[in-house]
Amino acid sequence: MAGRVAWKRVKHVLDRFHQAAFCPKYLLYTNIGISVGLSMVGDTMEQTYERVIGELPAWNRIRTVRMGISGLTVGVVCHYWYQYLDYLFPKRNFKVVIVKILLDQFICSPFYIAVFFLTMAVLEHNSWEELQEEIRDKALILYMAEWTVWPLAQFINFLLIKPQYRVFYDNTISLGYDIYTSQVKYRKKPEPKND
Structure with a gap:
């Protein structure tokens, strides 16, 4: 009985948080927070891999913070971009989704x-x-990777996902892409061979 009451309270708090976070008044802040957080998680995952294979001696916190700040700028871009697309093309049919x-x-x-x-x-x-x-x-490498991930992901996003959840969905898919972005960004150039 006590567990059920506690669960109802937790559910109520989560529902209120969800309603506030995804309401128009706070949506920009929610989208930025999600973008910053997942950019930092993606970089941390990539750095963990680099440490495991011996490419990186220790976790570079500054690098992770920088990737988080890049998530901030990208979060703002995505927030307004999706709003603009939905304003220009409000319908959800196959033709509009392809456009x-x-x-x-x-x-x-x-x-x-x-x-x-x-x-x-x-x-x-x-x-x-x-x-x-x-x-x-590096830009062309990332752009080509975008073509392998985003057309299908955006098909789902534009067809099925409610507008207020677009950046959230985008960022959950983007976690894998953020790992790759971090890898490409911090990939070391091969040393020139001396003949």
């Missing part, structure tokens, strides 16, 4: 990748030339 996917892949994905690298360059105090070199070396 949204194509716009997402051809407009938002390159913009998102550019924002990611720009945010990281600012945080790492990189020069304009270093930013350009990193974009040349």
